[in-house]
Amino acid sequence: MVQAIRSARGYLSKTAQLTQWLRRSPDSDSAAPLTAFMAPALDAALAPQREQQQTYPPEPHPIQRYRAIWLSDIHLGTPGCQANYLLDFLKHNESDQLYLVGDIIDGWQLRRGWYWPQSHNDVVQKLLRKARKGTEVIYVPGNHDEAARQFDGMAFGDITVREEAVHVTASGRRLWVVHGDLFDGVVQHARWLAYLGDSLYTVILALNRHFNRLRARLGFPYWSLSQFLKHQVKNAVNYIGAFESAMVDEARRRGCDGVVCGHIHKAEIREVNGQLYCNDGDWVESLSALVETMEGELKIVYWTTLLDAPAPATRRRRRAAVAG
Known part of the structure; x- marks a missing residue:
């Protein structure tokens, strides 16, 4: 008992001395031993906080502005559609005019079997949002979404449907905008062959998806195996x-x-x-768009690397639930 009392008295005495040191001016000589003793401990304690204060979030990627953007052959409703890449492109690129040059939704594939993941719905919502915010969106249907041609001249959600259009560049050049299937002899005169070719093309695109999934795991960007094979065939080159x-x-x-x-x-x-001659490519193989700069220059933009990684599906569902 006596020993415990003595220990308590010693502890109280040291606490009182420490309190007196803390009340003294930092310039006092008697505070020097305390400062020398506590400095390393304070540095170690504050180090994580300093590192946290010096860690800044990555700067957002700048948004590129164009006079016009042309997109075609998105093929929403098919597994081959690279919707995440297109969403990333739409997020980081704005324009005064946006032309959707056919085969935006693949009606041929949807008639065979329904395929419509959330990312495809996100693309439609993004396009509608751009139209609401002032972008002039013109939809020129193609052969895979030819059902929309009957609505020529009508507008849906601020998106105008046109069977064809004429765009005037900043330099005054007149460009005829059309999907191009009406000048495809196979589509017009041998429709059964077009359907057969589309089925074979779907098989090649399935191989292309597995191939690029492996490339992504190895850290390589997107590369179209199907496009490479197609352009090695002499008949395909002659047809183009x-x-x-x-x-x-x-x-x-x-x-x-x-x-x-x-x-x-x-x-x-x-x-x-x-x-x-300008072809804006597609969002199945080349992942490309045609753009006109503010100065009137036309160029092809390839979007084979994501600037922003897509959010996990669980996180998207959680955000949707909160928004609802």
């Missing part, structure tokens, strides 16, 4: 050349300086027979 010539000849007949189209999934800008 004939398609391009037919498109520019029709653009000239209509009094335009060039054409913007999709349909063949091959992004390109070049002169053909003295006319400007």
